[in-house]
Amino acid sequence: MIEKIINIIPQKLACFVEKHLKKIPYVQNKVNKEIDGVMKDLETSLKPYKDTFQSNTCLPKTPLEKDDILNQILEMNTREEDKWKKGYASGAVYHGNQEHIEFLNQVYAATSQMNPLHSDLWPSASKFEAEIIAMTATMLSSKKTDDPICGTVTSGGTESILLAMKTYRDFARAKKNIKKPELIVPVTAHAAFDKACQYFNIKMQHIRVNEYFQADISRVKKAVNKNTIAIVGSAPSFPHGTIDPIEEMSAIALEHNIGFHTDACLGGFVLPFAEKLGFDVPVFDFRLKGVTSMSADTHKYGYAAKGTSVIMYRGEELRHFQYYTATDWPGGLYFSPTFAGSRPGALSAACWASLLSIGEKGYLTATQKIMDTANKIRQEICDIPELYILGKPLWVIAFASKKLNIYRVLDEMSQKGWSLNGLHKPSCVHIAITLLHTREGVCQRFIDDLKQAVEKVKMTRDTKKGMAPVYGMAATLPARGIVSDILKKYLDIYYKAK
Numbered sequence: 001m002i003e004k005i006i007n008i009i010p011q012k013l014a015c016f017v018e019k020h021l022k023k024i025p026y027v028q029n030k031v032n033k034e035i036d037g038v039m040k041d042l043e044t045s046l047k048p049y050k051d052t053f054q055s056n057t058c059l060p061k062t063p064l065e066k067d068d069i070l071n072q073i074l075e076m077n078t079r080e081e082d083k084w085k086k087g088y089a090s091g092a093v094y095h096g097n098q099e100h101i102e103f104l105n106q107v108y109a110a111t112s113q114m115n116p117l118h119s120d121l122w123p124s125a126s127k128f129e130a131e132i133i134a135m136t137a138t139m140l141s142s143k144k145t146d147d148p149i150c151g152t153v154t155s156g157g158t159e160s161i162l163l164a165m166k167t168y169r170d171f172a173r174a175k176k177n178i179k180k181p182e183l184i185v186p187v188t189a190h191a192a193f194d195k196a197c198q199y200f201n202i203k204m205q206h207i208r209v210n211e212y213f214q215a216d217i218s219r220v221k222k223a224v225n226k227n228t229i230a231i232v233g234s235a236p237s238f239p240h241g242t243i244d245p246i247e248e249m250s251a252i253a254l255e256h257n258i259g260f261h262t263d264a265c266l267g268g269f270v271l272p273f274a275e276k277l278g279f280d281v282p283v284f285d286f287r288l289k290g291v292t293s294m295s296a297d298t299h300k301y302g303y304a305a306k307g308t309s310v311i312m313y314r315g316e317e318l319r320h321f322q323y324y325t326a327t328d329w330p331g332g333l334y335f336s337p338t339f340a341g342s343r344p345g346a347l348s349a350a351c352w353a354s355l356l357s358i359g360e361k362g363y364l365t366a367t368q369k370i371m372d373t374a375n376k377i378r379q380e381i382c383d384i385p386e387l388y389i390l391g392k393p394l395w396v397i398a399f400a401s402k403k404l405n406i407y408r409v410l411d412e413m414s415q416k417g418w419s420l421n422g423l424h425k426p427s428c429v430h431i432a433i434t435l436l437h438t439r440e441g442v443c444q445r446f447i448d449d450l451k452q453a454v455e456k457v458k459m460t461r462d463t464k465k466g467m468a469p470v471y472g473m474a475a476t477l478p479a480r481g482i483v484s485d486i487l488k489k490y491l492d493i494y495y496k497a498k
């Protein structure tokens with residue numbers, strides 16, 4: 001009880017102080033000025049084409065030449081692809097091989113008009129999607145379960161998660177009469193779970209993580225109550241790449257007859273192969289009786305084009321709560337499996353083609369390469385005395401420093417062309433190893449650059465330049481409302497055409 005109160009007070013106090021401080025004109029001015037400065041910098045980097053290309057804010061009176069349009073796109077593409085192709089990005093593009101990309105593009109070009117909503121016109125869409133789900137489900141259950149594993153193809157990890165949470169909410173309302181649904185979510189789980197709770201009016205119970213950044217099982221146990229609809233675990237989590245104790249957590253769910261979702265968006269197409277290759281991978285999938293749903297992103301380590309993921313359920317009854325049907329609409333009998341109405345069948349075709357063209361052998365080879373590169377990077381980071389690695393990750397590696405401002409190290413890496421992820425709570429930086437990092441010279445370049453970045457930060461003093469002060473502020477500012485405002489302003493800039 002006392003712990004609970006202490007947990008609440010700083011948050012509430014911060015909100016109170018924020019609300020009242022912002023009313024003082026002096027404070028308001030100062031905050032606004034600082035934010036405006038940050039926004040200007042962000043706008044410059046978000047709108048690099050302002051001066052090179054014409055802005056279009058209304059339809060051209062007469063059509064533009066197709067060649068001109070294409071040239072504009074190719075010019076922007078040429079400027080942008082260099083970075084990720086050379087392996088400077090964390091995650092983002094997971095395969096990146098030119099031949100593979102061209103193959104997927106061929107499939108997309110052949111099927112670009114396909115809409116699974118019209119399955120009479122495109123029954124092939126049904127074949128593609130059913131088989132994507134079947135292949136993914138087999139990969140994540142080893143057929144060692146009696147219950148049929150079923151699912152749907154979605155537009156991405158976030159949609160898979162949103163759908164699963166909506167499904168648990170509706171299932172619990174219909175079957176258990178739960179009207180005030182609650183979800184148990186480790187703090188390290190993807191923000192999509194928080195988004196689901198906001199969208200669908202579910203109360204989120206956050207669970208703290210232990211020193212290895214895994215959900216604290218005793219807290220999970222204590223958090224279960226009569227309104228709990230499901231528990232969530234990650235395999236692995238996005239921030240630190242660590243796997244929650246899925247076996248224990250799903251057993252708690254089974255004991256209380258509630259749902260358990262394994263978020264394998266990131267790990268779904270890596271962990272099964274890492275296990276086969278002999279790496280130390282705990283069981284996290286449908287082989288565990290308590291796991292009732294899973295998400296696995298085909299558009300990450302499934303190496304498909306962006307825009308597909310798979311959500312899976314144990315048994316068809318649960319999946320029914322995801323479906324939407326309208327029986328009285330003047331537009332006719334209408335039904336759709338996911339949030340979208342019309343859907344890009346071409347992305348499903350390309351996803352199907354990706355799975356088939358890579359095959360188990362291809363995924364095993366890819367996983368081995370990624371694990372080898374990750375091993376080397378982990379070792380090298382361990383050898384840099386100023387840095388340390390958070391938890392015990394496999395291939396998504398988060399590192400921090402007790403001596404240096406890690407966000408300044410991030411800034412220095414950005415200066416050298418790297419696009420790594422800055423994380424907070426605690427302050428750290430991560431790199432998600434992809435096939436692009438396994439190419440000749442990339443890993444060594446990362447290590448060399450990281451060592452130089454650390455030296456540079458050691459030798460120079462803090463400045464107000466770069467993103468470090470922004471990250472620093474965002475990580476420590478108790479007034480979360482201001483941080484939220486900044487993020488919304490950023491999105492406004494994103495949508496500015498001129």
Ligand SMILES: *Cc1c(COP(=O)(O)O)cnc(C)c1O
Nearest residue numbers: 156157158190236237238265266
């Ligand atoms: C990427 C990711 C998601 C969300 O997937 P999107 O495709 O970006 O919507 C969810 N969970 C984890 C662990 C992820 O890594």
